[in-house]
Amino acid sequence: MTADYLRIAGVTKQYPTGGGVDDVDLTLPRGEMLVLLGPSGCGKTTLLRVLAGLLRPDAGRVHLDGADLTDVPTHRRNISMVFQTWALFPTMSVRDNVAFGLRMRRVPRAERHRRVDEALALVGLDEFAGRKPRQLSGGQQQRVALARAIVTRPTVMLLDEPLSSLDHRIRVQLRGQLKRLQRELGLTGVYVTHDHTEALALGDRIAVMDAGRVVETGTPIDVFSRPRHRYTAEFLGLANVIPVTPEGRECRTAFGDVIEAGAPAGGDGPVVAVALRPDAIRMVESADAAGGHPGVVTAVEFQPGGVLHEVRLRDGTSVQVVAVPGEGLPVGAPVALSFEWKKAVPLVD
Amino acid sequence: MAATVDTRRRPRRQRQKVSVFTLMMTILLLLPLVVVAFASLNPDPYLLFPPEGFSLRWFGDALAYPSFRTSLTLSLRIALIVVVVGLLITVPAAVALTRGTGRVRRTIQLATATPLVTPDILLALGLLIMLSQLALANSVLGLVLGHVLVGLPIAIQVLVAGLAGVDPNLEHAAATLGASKIRAFLTVTLPSILPAIGSAAVFLFIFSFDNVSISLFLSAPGQTTLPITLFQYLENNADPTVAAMSTILVVVGIAAALVLGRLGGLGQLAGGAGRRRR
Numbered sequence: 001m002t003a004d005y006l007r008i009a010g011v012t013k014q015y016p017t018g019g020g021v022d023d024v025d026l027t028l029p030r031g032e033m034l035v036l037l038g039p040s041g042c043g044k045t046t047l048l049r050v051l052a053g054l055l056r057p058d059a060g061r062v063h064l065d066g067a068d069l070t071d072v073p074t075h076r077r078n079i080s081m082v083f084q085t086w087a088l089f090p091t092m093s094v095r096d097n098v099a100f101g102l103r104m105r106r107v108p109r110a111e112r113h114r115r116v117d118e119a120l121a122l123v124g125l126d127e128f129a130g131r132k133p134r135q136l137s138g139g140q141q142q143r144v145a146l147a148r149a150i151v152t153r154p155t156v157m158l159l160d161e162p163l164s165s166l167d168h169r170i171r172v173q174l175r176g177q178l179k180r181l182q183r184e185l186g187l188t189g190v191y192v193t194h195d196h197t198e199a200l201a202l203g204d205r206i207a208v209m210d211a212g213r214v215v216e217t218g219t220p221i222d223v224f225s226r227p228r229h230r231y232t233a234e235f236l237g238l239a240n241v242i243p244v245t246p247e248g249r250e251c252r253t254a255f256g257d258v259i260e261a262g263a264p265a266g267g268d269g270p271v272v273a274v275a276l277r278p279d280a281i282r283m284v285e286s287a288d289a290a291g292g293h294p295g296v297v298t299a300v301e302f303q304p305g306g307v308l309h310e311v312r313l314r315d316g317t318s319v320q321v322v323a324v325p326g327e328g329l330p331v332g333a334p335v336a337l338s339f340e341w342k343k344a345v346p347l348v349d
Numbered sequence: 350m351a352a353t354v355d356t357r358r359r360p361r362r363q364r365q366k367v368s369v370f371t372l373m374m375t376i377l378l379l380l381p382l383v384v385v386a387f388a389s390l391n392p393d394p395y396l397l398f399p400p401e402g403f404s405l406r407w408f409g410d411a412l413a414y415p416s417f418r419t420s421l422t423l424s425l426r427i428a429l430i431v432v433v434v435g436l437l438i439t440v441p442a443a444v445a446l447t448r449g450t451g452r453v454r455r456t457i458q459l460a461t462a463t464p465l466v467t468p469d470i471l472l473a474l475g476l477l478i479m480l481s482q483l484a485l486a487n488s489v490l491g492l493v494l495g496h497v498l499v500g501l502p503i504a505i506q507v508l509v510a511g512l513a514g515v516d517p518n519l520e521h522a523a524a525t526l527g528a529s530k531i532r533a534f535l536t537v538t539l540p541s542i543l544p545a546i547g548s549a550a551v552f553l554f555i556f557s558f559d560n561v562s563i564s565l566f567l568s569a570p571g572q573t574t575l576p577i578t579l580f581q582y583l584e585n586n587a588d589p590t591v592a593a594m595s596t597i598l599v600v601v602g603i604a605a606a607l608v609l610g611r612l613g614g615l616g617q618l619a620g621g622a623g624r625r626r627r
Binding site: 052053054073074075076077078079080081083085087088089090091092100101104105148152158 | 516518519521522523524525526527528529530532533536537540541
């Protein structure tokens with residue numbers, strides 16, 4: 001299984017109004033879920049639509065399981081897609097919606113019936129088969145869309161921000177269900193989202209995108225705890241991104257500390273910044289700034305993992321610091337910060 | 350019952366304002382029809398309002414009058430053909446208008462709006478000249494063509510509004526599930542716009558059935574549509590038969606309006622443009 005199941009090679013699609021994707025290369029083994037993560041307008045949906053065949057790329061090829069898919073029309077690709085707006089057929093019952101793909105494939109009635117029942121049971125909607133989509137809640141409708149997408153046993157399942165129009169609790173619940181289904185059925189999937197918690201929860205691989213290009217790919221652990229690019233760290237927003245300037249084999253941070261920061265593996269360019277998680281900064285209340293960098297607390301936010309403080313330093317930059325609950329400080333408190341630079345992750349542009 | 354539910358839903362003052370306005374407009378528009386309806390009940394052989402008695406004899410006369418009967422049949426036949434031909438033109442045109450790219454869209458939009466801004470008489474005259482040269486002037490074809498042209502813009506507008514309410518992702522979803530473009534349209538989009546198609550059909554029917562200007566030019570002698578026959582009858586006679594026939598037409602018209610209301614066609618016509626591209 002070393003051969004890549006899905007291979008996107010040099011895909012380019014430009015719009016006259018801007019946007020689109022530019023020379024994207026990606027690969028995905030069978031049975032894995034690739035998450036395209038990026039802000040709106042970064043081209044992730046364009047790329048997904050190229051995979052679906054709903055858009056023709058200006059250049060580049062899409063290969064699936066060894067076959068060139070680029071010129072195959074959408075309806076012959078044996079894929080399925082889940083849309084942000086669900087796109088359930090409003091005139092059909094839930095059962096007919098799910099059965100649609102099987103009917104198009106001329107699956108005999110008895111087998112069709114059995115497989116639809118199976119798919120509806122998988123998403124826990126067997127009791128709702130006779131209803132019309134508009135009689136269901138948002139979460140239920142999305143589960144119908146999911147059942148409709150898996151019932152045909154597609155070669156690739158494409159998901160375009162399928163959870164973003166649902167409220168938080170349903171979203172988390174459906175996310176788990178989706179991951180379980182994908183694992184159990186061994187589905188290969190491409191999932192588009194701008195939400196990094198979704199990417200972390202669902203992806204076997206994550207491709208971070210910016211302005212039509214893939215900035216960085218890797219496993220969720222790679223991308224989240226050891227990002228290699230400044231853009232990735234900034235977009236994820238989980239760590240402080242602190243600019244550094246190289247000084248010989250070491251680096252000088254914006255706060256004047258000299259640290260060791262070798263260029264990340266791959267070595268594409270000089271280190272321009274480091275990422276430092278908010279829990280790698282120690283903060284003590286101190287009026288005279290003894291033993292650290294002086295600053296003032298400007299905002300406090302309570303989070304499940306601790307109390308997040310925003311601290312403004314003398315030079316005007318702000319960093320985020322997490323304190324354990326109970327050790328929080330009020331807004332306006334003078335503090336001294338010390339950085340655990342050993343935990344810093346070097347970043348390139 | 351319905352009124353109390355309504356007042357609870359929106360502010361009372363606004364609702365009252367709307368209903369007074371609606372009432373006035375309705376009265377204003379319906380007054381001539383009421384006059385005609387009452388005049389048809391007059392027992393004596395002249396048109397009078399208010400009637401001096403009550404009699405339904407003119408209704409019997411109207412339906413028994415041979416020339417009215419043949420005209421009514423002709424009008425109905427033409428209207429039905431207009432509905433079929435009109436839908437065959439307007440449904441694809443509306444699809445092109447909503448799904449097409451900029452250029453196609455503008456061209457079709459302009460082409461289908463033309464009958465709306467040209468005087469019907471000119472249209473009729475042009476058709477008459479053209480059809481006489483083709484030796485088709487005395488056929489039903491001319492009437493059908495003319496009526497289709499007159500009803501076209503409204504039918505398109507209704508269909509475009511209906512199509513605009515259909516999520517384009519529905520067809521994309523159908524495509525990803527294995528449906529070709531045509532199949533996706535037939536199985537997914539078409540059922541969703543059936544009410545709009547119904548509305549467009551009713552509009553095409555009414556526009557054909559009520560048309561005077563086109564029919565005036567293109568009706569062959571002895572083969573006139575009902576409005577023309579009524580007009581000709583009125584030139585020589587002044588008894589309430591015409592009023593009775595007109596009342597029958599009004600009732601048919603109101604029935605059609607009720608059907609339209611059910612299908613949502615009137616709303617699509619009024620608010621259609623604003624609802625495109627949600």
